Amino acid sequence: MAGSEWASLEQCLEKHLPLGDLQEVKRVLYGKETRKLDLPRRALEAALEGDFELQGYAFEAAKEQQRRPRIVRVGLIQNKILLPTSAPVAEQVSALHRRIEAMAEVAATCGVNIICFQEAWTMPFAFCTREKLPWTEFAESAEDGLTTRFCQKLAKKHNMVVVSPILERDREHGGVLWNTAVVISNSGAVLGKSRKNHIPRVGDFNESTYYMEGNLGHPVFQTQFGRIAVNICYGRHHPLNWLMYSVNGAEIIFNPSATIGELSESLWPIEARNAAIANHCFTCAINRVGQELFPNEFTSGDGKKAHRDFGYFYGSSYVAAPDGSRTPGLSRNQDGLLVAELDLNLCQQMSDIWSFKMTGRYEMYAQELAEAVRPNYTPTVVREDPTSKPACPSGLGGEHRP
Ligand SMILES: NC(=O)NCCC(=O)O
Numbered sequence: 001m002a003g004s005e006w007a008s009l010e011q012c013l014e015k016h017l018p019l020g021d022l023q024e025v026k027r028v029l030y031g032k033e034t035r036k037l038d039l040p041r042r043a044l045e046a047a048l049e050g051d052f053e054l055q056g057y058a059f060e061a062a063k064e065q066q067r068r069p070r071i072v073r074v075g076l077i078q079n080k081i082l083l084p085t086s087a088p089v090a091e092q093v094s095a096l097h098r099r100i101e102a103m104a105e106v107a108a109t110c111g112v113n114i115i116c117f118q119e120a121w122t123m124p125f126a127f128c129t130r131e132k133l134p135w136t137e138f139a140e141s142a143e144d145g146l147t148t149r150f151c152q153k154l155a156k157k158h159n160m161v162v163v164s165p166i167l168e169r170d171r172e173h174g175g176v177l178w179n180t181a182v183v184i185s186n187s188g189a190v191l192g193k194s195r196k197n198h199i200p201r202v203g204d205f206n207e208s209t210y211y212m213e214g215n216l217g218h219p220v221f222q223t224q225f226g227r228i229a230v231n232i233c234y235g236r237h238h239p240l241n242w243l244m245y246s247v248n249g250a251e252i253i254f255n256p257s258a259t260i261g262e263l264s265e266s267l268w269p270i271e272a273r274n275a276a277i278a279n280h281c282f283t284c285a286i287n288r289v290g291q292e293l294f295p296n297e298f299t300s301g302d303g304k305k306a307h308r309d310f311g312y313f314y315g316s317s318y319v320a321a322p323d324g325s326r327t328p329g330l331s332r333n334q335d336g337l338l339v340a341e342l343d344l345n346l347c348q349q350m351s352d353i354w355s356f357k358m359t360g361r362y363e364m365y366a367q368e369l370a371e372a373v374r375p376n377y378t379p380t381v382v383r384e385d386p387t388s389k390p391a392c393p394s395g396l397g398g399e400h401r402p
Contacts, residue, residue: 001262001311001312002261002332003291004290004291004312004333006332007331007332007333008316008328008329008332010328011331013025030326030327030328031321031324031325031326032324032325033325034057034058034059034326034327034340035057035058035060036056036057036058037056037339038056039054039110039339042109043106043110046105046106046109047337050106051334051335052103052335052336052337053330053331053335053336054106054336054337054339055328055338055339056110056339056341057319057327057339057340057341058341058342059319059321059323059325059341059342060343060346061343061345062345062349067345069345070226070343070344071341071342071343071344072113072225072226072252072341073110073112073340073341073342074112074113074114074115074116074252074282074319075104075112075114075160075337075339076115076116076286076317076318076319076330076338077103077104077117077121077336077337078286078287078288078289078315078317078330078336079099079100079118079121079288079289079335079336080288080335081096081123081292082095085124085293085294085295086295089137089138092124092138093122093138093146093147096121099335100117100121101150103335103337104154104158104162105158107158108157108160110337110339111339112158112160112339113159113160113161113186113224113225114160114161114162114163114223114225114226114252115161115162115163116163116230116256116284117162117163117164117165117256117286118165118257118258118286118287119165119179119233119256119286119288120138120165120179121164121165121166121256122138122140122147123135123138123167124292124294125258125288125292125310125313126138126292126294127204127205127206127207127210128204128205128298128310129206129294129296129298130206130209130298135210136177136210139166139167139169140166140167140168141168141170141171142166142168142170142180142182142190142193143190145166145169147164148164148182148184148190151164151184152189153188155184155186155187155188156186156187158186160186161183161184161186161191161223161224161225162184163181163182163183163230163256164181164182164183164184165179165180165182165230165256166181166182167179167180167210167211168180168182168195176211177211178195178214179195179196179199179207179214179232180193180195180196180214181194181230181232181254181256183223183228183230185223185224186223186224186225192219192221193216193219194214194218194221194229194230195215195216195232196211196213196214196232196233196235197218197238198213198234198235198241199211199213200234202263203260203311204300204311205234217244218241218247218248220245220249226251226252226344227249227250227251227252228252228253228254229245229248229250229252229253230253230254230255231245231253231254231255231275232255232256233255233256233258233259235255236255236275237271239275239278242275242278242279242283243278246279246280247362250279250281251344251347252281252283253275253276253279253281253282253284254286255272255283255284255285255286257285257286257287257288258288258313259313259314260310260311260313260314261311261312261314262311262312265314265316268285268314269318269326269329272285272318272320273318273320273324273326275320276321276324277320277322277323277324279322279356280322280347280348280350280351280356281347282319282320282342282344282346283319284318284319284340285317285318287313287314287315287317288313289313289332289333289334289335289336290312290333291309291310291312291313292309292313293308293309294309294310295308296308314332315329315330315331315332315336316329316331318330318338319340319342321342321346322346322347322349322350327340
């Protein structure tokens with residue numbers, strides 16, 4: 001399994017394929033080519049100085065007579081943690097705040113309207129350890145915690161919607177924890193929050209030790225720049241989860257994640273992209289980067305030796321469009337900011353072409369699913385009746401003899 005030494009699929013293809021083949025491979029793997037954005041020199045220099053990758057792409061939509069283009073720029077940030085996981089909690093959080101502040105500044109220079117950070121961005125992804133302290137100390141109020149207040153300042157300063165996925169401590173309900181994305185309007189007001197609906201029970205993703213499945217359904221947030229929703233990490237494996245955000249009108253669905261190569265790298269390019277196609281919307285898949293070492297060893301319940309790391313977080317953040325096209329991914333081994341310019345008119349244009357909403361048969365599924373979840377449900381399986389005689393092959397008449 002490749003670690004940081006393998007930079008990206010894109011770099012590999014570009015290095016090894018002759019131009020003609022490269023174009024065809026890209027056409028099949030990435031769909032209609034996205035236009036490279038001409039980003040400000042100041043931003044490119046700041047990214048170089050700040051040691052992070054900066055890429056920008058634009059998705060085009062057809063010109064319409066009755067509607068103006070609805071152009072919005074989204075920014076996706078992927079990053080490593082900065083301090084050792086043994087450093088004091090407040091110092092780890094503060095270091096990440098400073099890093100993201102600098103990257104968001106560059107996003108603002110690039111004209112980003114909505115920015116989204118990776119899952120649980122203020123902390124190492126410590127849920128593999130199953131230890132409570134000190135990791136639960138990273139939890140904060142979604143409404144007025146330190147990180148939310150930090151993001152409010154960013155949002156106001158840059159006139160930018162901020163999607164901030166954190167470990168939430170819900171003081172109004174006994175201080176329980178949730179995996180939550182806080183959505184902050186470009187005015188600086190907290191617009192609301194969305195909670196992770198599906199909690200993994202796979203590999204070292206021991207998140208069920210810390211929090212329960214979200215109880216807020218599938219909220220969609222009307223922002224000045226479009227209707228957005230947040231499907232947190234493992235929710236991307238659940239097509240109905242994407243569907244419900246889309247049913248509520250999401251035009252852009254962010255998927256802030258933390259996932260490792262051994263488990264999911266071959267699924268990564270497919271799932272968010274497929275969701276964009278199936279739901280006539282844009283999807284933004286964000287993954288953290290690097291390897292995180294924890295102070296104490298833990299086991300994975302697979303007979304292998306105890307270890308101190310989770311595996312390799314492979315970055316590769318990308319944006320997919322409702323026509324099935326997608327941007328190249330950010331690298332697997334570097335912090336990065338991906339800027340994507342979207343014309344939201346493409347959502348309706350693709351819906352009019354493919355008509356998945358129209359042909360969806362939701363009533364039929366709703367009815368059948370309502371039946372299927374009942375305890376006394378019997379699956380509809382048609383079987384051959386063992387008592388019935390075999391049918392007579394046509395033309396032979398009477399009993400068939402070999
Ligand atoms: N953070 C998280 O839910 N990871 C689960 C693994 C995956 O979905 O790839």
